[in-house]
Amino acid sequence: MVARTVRITPIEPRPMPQPPRYETPEQRADRNxxxxxxxxxVAQTGVQILFAFLLGVAFTSRFPQLSAFQRGIYAATLLLTVITAAVLATPVAxxxxxxxxGAKPRIVALSARYAEVGLMFLALAINGAVLLLLDVVFGHIAAIALTAATTAMFACLWFVVPWYLRRS
Structure with missing residues (x-):
């Protein structure tokens, strides 16, 4: 019996052809x-959870023991979270x-921009919370290094990858 070597070549994903949508500009705007x-x-739920966490932190017994640096991070993160909530709710308003x-296409275009800006503020707020917690647990240097890594991760996943895919 002769042993055969089976060579498996990876299958490259091919974009599936999409059937054309037969929708009017108004229908497209409604769908969008x-x-x-x-x-x-989905994003607003995350903002609400982060905001609730931050409100709770201020009423813990350990809050008075925070350093001035940690209180500054806390205040900045709380304000970033408030800004995020406002920006992400603007499309609804x-x-x-x-x-x-008769302004639905304009609403969609503006709302898409607000969503992008809101995600930027959300990434900053989440990373502010990460910085605060890691500073309490590990100290300044480790907290800054780890938060820089999580900030880079958010930037890549939420902004660089979509930008790259739009261009290709």
Whole structure:
């Protein structure tokens, strides 16, 4: 019996051809807005959890023992979280404020920009919380180094990869 070597070559993913969408510009705007608002619901939940955590931190018995550096991180992170909540909720306010005014494509375009800015603030707020916690646990140098790594991760996953894929 002769042993055979089986060579497996990786299969390169090919983009699946998408059937054309037969939708009017208004239908496309409706669909895009629904998809965007669903994405924002997911992000807003994370913001609410982070905000609740930060509010709870201020009322712990250990909070008075935080250094001035740690209190500064806390305050900056809390404010970044508030800004994030406001920016990510703006598309809902735009939709409500311009409802039935024939401005849906404009609402979608503006809301997409607000979502991008909101994600940037969310990444900063999350990394602020990471910095605060790691500083308490490990000290300044380790906290800064690890937070730089998580910040780079967010930048790559949320901004660089989508930018790269848009260009290719």
């Amino acid at each position: 807005l629904v998809e965007l608002l669903q994405e924002l619901r 735009l939709h409500r404020g311009l409802f039935h005014r």
